[in-house]
Amino acid sequence: xxxxxxxxxxxxxxxxxxxxxxxxxxxxLPSDVALAELFGVSRTTVRKAIEYLEEQxxxxxxxxxxxxxxxxxKEHFFDVSKLSKPKEKIVEEYFLGLIQSGALKSGDKxxxxxxxRQSESSTVVVREFLIRFSRFGLIEKNxxxxxxxxxxxxxxxxxxxxxxxxxxxxxxxxxxxxxxxSDYWGQLNELFIDHxxxxxxxxxxxxxxxxxxxxxxxxxxxxxxxxxxxEFYTVISFIYHYHYQWERNKERERNTxxxxxxxxxxxxMLMKDYQGATIALAKHLxxxxxxxxxxxxx
Amino acid sequence: xxxxxxxxxxxxxxxxxxxxxxxxxxxxLPSDVALAELFGVSRTTVRKAIEYLEEQxxxxxxxxxxxxxxxxxKEHFFDVSKLSKPKEKIVEEYFLGLIQSGALKSGDKxxxxxxxRQSESSTVVVREFLIRFSRFGLIEKNxxxxxxxxxxxxxxxxxxxxxxxxxxxxxxxxxxxxxxxSDYWGQLNELFIDHxxxxxxxxxxxxxxxxxxxxxxxxxxxxxxxxxxxEFYTVISFIYHYHYQWERNKERERNTxxxxxxxxxxxxMLMKDYQGATIALAKHLxxxxxxxxxxxxx
DNA sequence: GTAGGGTTTTTAATATATAAAAAACAACAT
DNA sequence: ATGTTGTTTTTTATATATTAAAAACCCTAC
Numbered sequence: 001x002x003x004x005x006x007x008x009x010x011x012x013x014x015x016x017x018x019x020x021x022x023x024x025x026x027x028x029l030p031s032d033v034a035l036a037e038l039f040g041v042s043r044t045t046v047r048k049a050i051e052y053l054e055e056q057x058x059x060x061x062x063x064x065x066x067x068x069x070x071x072x073x074k075e076h077f078f079d080v081s082k083l084s085k086p087k088e089k090i091v092e093e094y095f096l097g098l099i100q101s102g103a104l105k106s107g108d109k110x111x112x113x114x115x116x117r118q119s120e121s122s123t124v125v126v127r128e129f130l131i132r133f134s135r136f137g138l139i140e141k142n143x144x145x146x147x148x149x150x151x152x153x154x155x156x157x158x159x160x161x162x163x164x165x166x167x168x169x170x171x172x173x174x175x176x177x178x179x180x181x182s183d184y185w186g187q188l189n190e191l192f193i194d195h196x197x198x199x200x201x202x203x204x205x206x207x208x209x210x211x212x213x214x215x216x217x218x219x220x221x222x223x224x225x226x227x228x229x230x231e232f233y234t235v236i237s238f239i240y241h242y243h244y245q246w247e248r249n250k251e252r253e254r255n256t257x258x259x260x261x262x263x264x265x266x267x268x269m270l271m272k273d274y275q276g277a278t279i280a281l282a283k284h285l286x287x288x289x290x291x292x293x294x295x296x297x298x
Numbered sequence: 299x300x301x302x303x304x305x306x307x308x309x310x311x312x313x314x315x316x317x318x319x320x321x322x323x324x325x326x327l328p329s330d331v332a333l334a335e336l337f338g339v340s341r342t343t344v345r346k347a348i349e350y351l352e353e354q355x356x357x358x359x360x361x362x363x364x365x366x367x368x369x370x371x372k373e374h375f376f377d378v379s380k381l382s383k384p385k386e387k388i389v390e391e392y393f394l395g396l397i398q399s400g401a402l403k404s405g406d407k408x409x410x411x412x413x414x415r416q417s418e419s420s421t422v423v424v425r426e427f428l429i430r431f432s433r434f435g436l437i438e439k440n441x442x443x444x445x446x447x448x449x450x451x452x453x454x455x456x457x458x459x460x461x462x463x464x465x466x467x468x469x470x471x472x473x474x475x476x477x478x479x480s481d482y483w484g485q486l487n488e489l490f491i492d493h494x495x496x497x498x499x500x501x502x503x504x505x506x507x508x509x510x511x512x513x514x515x516x517x518x519x520x521x522x523x524x525x526x527x528x529e530f531y532t533v534i535s536f537i538y539h540y541h542y543q544w545e546r547n548k549e550r551e552r553n554t555x556x557x558x559x560x561x562x563x564x565x566x567m568l569m570k571d572y573q574g575a576t577i578a579l580a581k582h583l584x585x586x587x588x589x590x591x592x593x594x595x596x
Numbered sequence: 597g598t599a600g601g602g603t604t605t606t607t608a609a610t611a612t613a614t615a616a617a618a619a620a621c622a623a624c625a626t
Numbered sequence: 627a628t629g630t631t632g633t634t635t636t637t638t639a640t641a642t643a644t645t646a647a648a649a650a651c652c653c654t655a656c
Contacts, residue, residue, distance in 0.1 A: 086441075127426065128425065131429045131430055132429055137526065143384075144305075159524045159525065159526060160526075163526050163527070166464050166465070166468055167464070170460075226457045227435065228435065228458075228461050228530075232526075
């Protein structure tokens with residue numbers, strides 16, 4: 001099989017919707033190039049779609065341009081709902097599922113072919129996904145042999161933590177040197193208040209913490225974005241999510257501690273107490289590391 | 299075409315050599331498994347090789363095992379010299395060549411198919427290489443469109459430098475906290491002496507500096523290895539090498555400065571002057587950054 | 597019951613084929 | 627000269643096929 005013409009089908013639908021919204025019978029549609037630009041596809045695809053609309057007698061090409069013959073009807077739309085997602089996505093979901101469900105554990109080997117069969121795609125797609133995913137350092141492979149889940153041991157966690165520590169401290173230092181006039185201070189303050197508000201409700205509402213967590217660590221980075229660092233964060237959060245899913249029961253406890261620690265850090269930051277913030281952040285990261293160790297290492 | 303049987307051919311040669319060295323006519327060769335182990339291949343491959351040796355009447359299988367019939371002769375060996383390297387290697391060399399030669403410049407687009415044709419391999423191999431290479435952040439690609447060389451601008455260099463700074467400072471700090479008894483201090487001292495020796499010869503022998511450079515930065519890291527960080531170094535050195543090739547003329551000047559800076563850093567380190575080392579290292583990294591900017595940005 | 601060899605099944609490396617989509621080219625008309 | 631459309635070529639996404647190599651399975655003899 002080759003690729004599916006999903007782009008084409010989606011475009012037709014978008015086009016029909018757009019027509020329905022903006023034009024009336026007799027109007028002239030924009031040029032190919034304009035449409036291609038508008039929908040972010042190539043002109044080739046636009047032309048295919050228009051051609052289809054001609055067949056459906058919605059559009060007629062005349063000397064003056066593409067004339068709208070009749071308004072779109074339901075039957076002109078494609079049923080795009082069960083168009084499969086891009087294969088890459090499917091494989092990704094399937095594979096991450098395997099990890100998350102614990103079917104693939106630290107040290108396990110697995111085969112491309114098997115994955116391809118189970119995710120109903122081809123070995124090429126699988127392999128390309130795995131190569132891409134391997135940058136996260138969770139899987140690896142030697143020539144002529146199978147892929148293998150990296151051993152997730154204490155050493156690995158320490159190395160991960162070392163980087164995280166470096167990066168977050170770096171972000172903190174840059175944040176602290178922002179001028180008072182910077183908008184980020186305002187955002188930090190808001191976040192601080194949100195934390196304060198959540199705290200007393202923590203016992204029942206502990207599940208809304210992760211959002212705050214993300215906002216916090218993201219805000220720190222955002223002030224001085226660096227794509228190398230951001231990418232690393234994807235790994236971090238993936239790993240944490242992966243490992244914490246097991247121990248849902250301890251989640252409330254974990255989050256409660258974390259909220260407090262966040263508050264400590266932000267309090268220092270807002271008071272421009274760089275040293276205090278450093279200490280608080282170090283403590284927070286350390287707690288995180290130890291919790292991860294307790295959870296992930298049996 | 300499918301893959302070449304180069305592993306098999308290489309194994310036969312290794313086997314013949316091994317036989318020539320260790321055995322005499324009438325001896326019994328080790329078991330399949332032992333041989334597979336010894337040469338790091340699967341038993342399947344060993345058996346194929348032995349089978350071949352039987353055809354060549356070098357080995358005879360009898361009840362007691364694989365008996366050596368006659369000593370290997372020249373004609374039993376395969377001419378392994380022009381077995382093509384793994385395709386991946388070929389593509390890599392070709393592609394890096396394009397970059398190094400300046401045929402691909404910052405911002406350029408290029409196609410997989412074209413690369414495949416020119417490097418005489420298939421699109422699959424090319425694409426897999428590119429995906430792997432893309433982790434270095436020098437190329438990128440959007441779905442359904444071509445690969446593109448990332449824009450190599452001031453911003454990119456700054457971000458690179460930011461990480462480098464973090465990592466090297468981190469390494470330094472760990473190095474400085476090594477106990478006096480650690481072997482690394484000895485190595486550092488040696489390296490220091492080598493630098494001192496090179497210095498007066500710099501004018502003529504400036505080309506031998508890169509080795510020292512590598513040793514220096516590697517030594518710093520080695521004391522506390524972290525695969526995430528090591529990988530990043532591959533990028534760094536690639537980028538530097540790539541950009542410096544143009545300006546060979548200024549190389550002597552650059553290296554002379556760098557030698558001195560290295561010496562400053564190491565002198566401080568050996569005197570356990572952490573702060574001094576920090577300052578010297580910061581200066582060194584800064585020089586490197588600026589030189590890179592001067593060279594790489596027109 | 598385990599070490600060795602023989603046999604069969606799977607898998608990885610690599611090539612090639614095909615449809616969809618993009619890009620390049622060409623021809624006009626204004 | 628520039629913007630529009632029609633046509634052709636190239637490229638990507640994806641599947642499948644083929645062979646080398648690995649892994650799994652089975653048998654036999656000590």
